Amino acid sequence: MCEISIIVPVYKVEKYLEKCVDSILAQTFTDFELILVDDGSPDRSGAMCDEYAQKDSRVRVIHKENGGLSSARNAGIDVAKGRYLGFVDSDDYIAADMYELLYQEITQSQADLAICGIYDVYEGKDPVTKSVIHKTVSADEALLLILQGNNISVHAVNKLYRRELFQNLRYPEGKYHEDSFVIVDLLEMCQKVAINSQQKYFYYHRLGSINTEKFSxxxxxxxxxxxxxxxxxxxxxxxxxxxxxxxxxxxxxxxxxxxxxxxxxxxxxxxxxxxxxxxxxxxxxxxxxxxxxxxxxxxxxxxxxxxxxxxxxxxxxxxxxx
Structure with a gap:
């Protein structure tokens, strides 16, 4: 048993995985397990996950057939041992104190969900710093802030969840923008939401060429x-x-x-x-x-x-x- 289970879906990210995982293992809050879910990655990502597990006892690895981001997250949820759950995408990275901040917020306010802010990272550009919201609110107040999307986003990855929220909820497999499909259901199960929008999560945007970008x-x-x-x-x-x-x-x-x-x-x-x-x-x-x-x-x-x-x-x- 640990306090936090951090779930990272991994697929074709050998270029980014080291920075991501190193930022998690360097957390000032240390009572966590890191679940790396190798989603049938065809590159070296799966092997890199195993190497991390050999070096750090907090790392667990799941190897599975490719099923997409939601499938990988759900596989991590199924085996998680923590009292709280967090998600990080494998091409992003986090500040060293992100989970310390989220844990303090969720435990001190006895909330069901804690949220921090996100830096949007683009190549060659300085991330934009936003104003800070720091308060504990009702689920409806949190919902309104997320819907408005100025400081608090819908993303799964800048949050810490009471594990019970996922007792009967999973991410929809095969769907694009899976975070948007579950956010309302998640908030309906919350009584209190702790918000401290200091930007601790670094969301990396990979922009394709305008001439080569495909539409699906x-x-x-x-x-x-x-x-x-x-x-x-x-x-x-x-x-x-x-x-x-x-x-x-x-x-x-x-x-x-x-x-x-x-x-x-x-x-x-x-x-x-x-x-x-x-x-x-x-x-x-x-x-x-x-x-x-x-x-x-x-x-x-x-x-x-x-x-x-x-x-x-x-x-x-x-x-x-x-």
Whole structure:
């Protein structure tokens, strides 16, 4: 028995795995087990996991057939011995005191869930520092903050969970954006959520070339997740309902942007309906305080012309990549 089980799905990440695992083993909080789930990785990642297990008794390795991120997380949950669960993605890394901070927050406030902040890491760019929220809130208050997404994100990886939350819950296998599918169900089981949004998790973004990026229909599952969540949140009050609808619109923007970035609009028949749906929400988007000024400008350009909107999207992508 240990206090925390940290679960890391591993697949084709030999370039990033060392930095990830070393950052976990260097934690100032030491009463944890690290479960590395080799999800049928074809590169050296699985062997690297075994090497870590030989060097550090806190490391356990599961080797399994490839089943995707959710399948790997679920395999880790099934064997976890900790009172609390945490997740780290194998191409990311964490600050040395991340789990110390999360453990203090969840135990001192007797919460069901603790959340810290995330740095978005892009090659050649300094991560943006955000303002800090530090308070213990109800599940509904936490839900609203996550839906708004300014300081607190939906990601599974910047959180520490009371193990019982996963007694009857698992990540949906075969789904894209699996975090979005479970967040509402997780919060419904919480009484209190401890938030300290100091940025302790480093989320690494690998940007593909604009000319080579492919579009997959799996991206539409991002919209599906938030449409399901919007239905679940009906009757939760005006603020939460508006935030849930904002998330649906945001998901449609993200998918439309990926279609245009991949020059796939002629191959994806849903492009027209996406544009139609966003245009029907024009005034909602303009009034909503969560959408940025740039997003509202982009939406206005979409009202005039899809080609103008596409130019705006590609310009934004080039600025991120440069």
């Amino acid at each position: 229909d799996k991206q539409f599952e991002f919209i599906e997740a938030w449409e399901i969540n919007e239905r679940k949140l009906k009757g939760k009050g005006q603020a939460i309902e508006a935030a849930a609808h904002q998330r649906v619109c945001f998901a449609k923007f993200m998918v439309l942007d990926k279609i245009f970035s991949a020059n796939a609009e002629k191959q994806v028949p849903q492009t027209k309906s996406l544009i139609k749906d966003l245009r029907q929400n024009y005034f909602f988007i303009l009034r909503d305080p969560i959408f940025t000024k740039n997003r509202k400008i982009a939406m206005t350009s979409l009202m005039f012309s899809r080609s103008l909107y596409k130019k705006f999207v590609l310009l934004q992508r080039q600025q991120l990549a440069s």
